[in-house]
Each structure stands twice: as C-alpha cells, then as structure tokens.
Amino acid sequence: MFSLAYRLAFLLALSPIVHAEEGPAIPLDLDKLRIEQQQLLAEVEAAREPYDRMPRQKRTDLIGHQRRVLALLEGKASTAELTTDEHMAIFNSLEAINATVTKAEDDRLICTREKRKGSHLTVRVCKTAAQMRQERDAAKELLDRPGCLSKQACSGGPR
Template sequence: MRTAVLLAVLLLASLPAFATDQKPAGDAQAILAQQAQIRSEALAGKGRYKDMAEAQRMVLFNHQDTITRLLQGVDNTSDLSENDKLAVFNAIEAVKAIVTKAEDERMVCVREKPLGSNRPERVCKTVAQRREEKLKADGAVRSTVTCQDGFNGGFCNN
C-alpha cells in the first residue's frame, strides 16, 4: 500500500516536467507553427531532410497542406468536427512517420460502427497492426473458399 502511494506521488510530481516538453495537442496555432518549421527545413534540404527523395517531400507537403487547410482560422482542434479531427490527427501522424521514417508505427484512426450499433467509435491502430489483421482476414477467407469449393488439398474437415 505504501509503495503504491509513493509511486502515485512520484508519478504526479513528474507530470509537470513531462507536460512542458510537449506542445498542447489541441493548440491549432502551435501545430501550424510546428508544420511551418518542418516545411522550411524540408525545403532547405538540411538535417534529416537532406537525403529525402523529392517524391517523399511532396507527400510530406500534401499532408501538411491538409493540416493547414483544416486548422486555418481554428484556435483549438476541439472546435473541429469529429471527421476533421480524425483527418488532422491522421495527417500529423503521416508527417511524423515520414520525418522519423517509421511508417509501421504510424497510428491511423477511423470512425467505425461496431457490430449491432449505429453509434460510431474511434478506432486507432498502427499501420503494422492493420496489415497483420488484413493478412489474417485474407488467410481466413482463402481457407474458407478453398474448403467450400472442394479444393482443400486434404486440409478441410468434410
């Protein structure tokens, strides 16, 4: 019990230091300023952008254009519609993935209606998770079709 309380106190004490390291996620002007800085560095072709292919640079700029268009005249991302919030989030994640060269860790969020509900929910998964789910689903479909068509090669239980 004492350990849990001590751990909670240490965690709370470390929060302000962590919070100052990051810009507020909802501050549209801070997001736009960060994107402008990334764009100027990418245009200059310096630092981490010096070896970036021109096609990759154009993809980066396209995502940044989406962010700028959606945040123009907005103070906070909470002022956006749910679909625009998702579009901004996904575009920022795409920019991060390009800059850090970590496409598999890029988070992609979509609004999906769960089975049996009309109320959409936000579902976020990494590119790697989505690819793995697709491969599993494709494999399940292939094995089902193979068994149903009689081309089972001895693997189906008939």
Template sequence: MYKLVLASLLALAPLAAGATVQSGGNGFSPDKGLDLSRSFEAQRQAIVGALADGKTYSEISAADRQQVAASLDRISSLLGDAQSADQLSEAAKVEVFNEQERINTLLTRAHEDSRLVCIREKRVGSHRPTNNCMTVAERRRMREQTLDALQSKRGYGLPQAN
C-alpha cells in the first residue's frame, strides 16, 4: 500500500510543478505589484483584466484608474522594443521605476480598500446572528456618514476617532 501511494505521489509531482510554474510565471499578482523583471505585457494584460473584473479593484476611483492606464502606457512606450528595463538608459530607467511605483501604490491602496470583511452579528430585537459583509472602503464611508449624521443632529462636533 505504501509503495502505491508513493508511486502515485511521484507520478503527480511533475504535474504540480508545472502548475506552479504556470501560475507564478509572468502574471500579475495584486499582492506583489508590478515587477519589471518579468514580462511587462503579460502583467499589463493581467492588470487591465483585474481592473475590469469588478472585484479585485472594486473601490478604485475613476481618476486612479486613468492614472494606472496612463502609467502603463508610459512604461510601454519607454520600454519600446527593449526586452527588459536593464537595456534602457539611466534616465529611462528612472522614469520607468517612477511609473512602476505609482502603479503599485495606486493598486495596493485600491486592493486594500476592496478587501471584503465579514462580521457575524445579532440584529437588534433578534437572537439570530447574521453575516454583515462590506468592503473596507464601504465600512469607512458608513462610519463617516454616521459621524456626520450625529454631528448634524447634536449641533456640535464629536471627538474625532483615530
């Protein structure tokens, strides 16, 4: 029995290794950001797809979305026919690096704001708990609206929450 399990694991090992290489190859990961040591065009397509899917960056503003698109276009034009950023002049490398950092900053912030957080809570007047799921940005907006409503009702300011 032991030999059969070992043989089946060894037979599946090349398939698992191939899947790891394909998934971690040249694609873009929202957690890691844009990395120009890998294929730029593959990452660009992944970023455009993630912006369009409506989930990964659901809380990105229209202005930030336009900035990301402009930065991607700028990097593409700076890279031109070069295979990597190492083949560029020092001035072009600095510009590419600055655009890369702008993209990473905007997408990281949007990804964090788009993170879904669920809280299990009991509604007032009920003993039955329910799930309340909202993005981080939705929770922040709701907190700000509640504070604004309380301040307008009382006529004076509440202490600011940090």
C-alpha cells in the first residue's frame, strides 16, 4: 500500500498546475509510486490476504485503477511531465485505490484469546478490524461521557 505522505505529496504537486502562479511543481518519486502500485497489483491479482475476501468486482475495479495509474506514469520521470488531466486521473485513481484498500483492511480478521468472566479458561474471539475499531470507539465514547465515574452513567442509564 502506498504511503499517506506520497498521496499528500501528489496532491500538493497538483496544486501548482491548477494555480500556475504559485510556483513550480513539487517533485515526487514516481519510481517509488510505481513500485508500490506494482507490488499491490501483484498481491491483488494473486488474491493474497486481505484481498482474498474482497468481492470479485471490487478486485477487478482495483486492478483497473492500478493499471490506469501505471499506464499514466509509464515513461514519466517526474510529475512535471504529466498534463493536468493526467494529474487528476492519477489522483482520482489513487483515491479510489486507497478507499478500496482501506475497506479490505477493515475486513481483515483479528483473533485474540480472552478470558471469560468467572472462568480461568481462555477462548478464541475473532472480529474484523472494523468491528474492533467500532467497539473501541464506542467504549471511548462511553468513558468520555460526563459523570461516567458512576456505574449508572457508564451503563447507558440516565445521566
């Protein structure tokens, strides 16, 4: 997966082309972006985890976006060689890739061993990354409630 820094740098590199009076384009390592996309493409095409659980149509769309990015970058040494339309097409494809990859990450299964209440035995509990994040966010929200130090306030009862 490509890094947030490269996505932000690419967005910043778009800015001078849209507003040429602001200065020259910020250089971006297109070789690194190519390598990251080629590696991700290989993982998606091979249906490696977490892409093995991704619906076929999403995987096909993801591959299409990656191939479009790679085709637009072909033969280019810097972002200065890209037209405004190519910049926008690459940016939109990278955003689509990021959204799809993030969703795939949310579907990743994470298993933990937990003790049951009143027992010394541990059980295996498996949840998706999205479920774990939702539970974490809900617990944080509950603890952030005013007056949550009282049992009634934290249990969802009247405040």
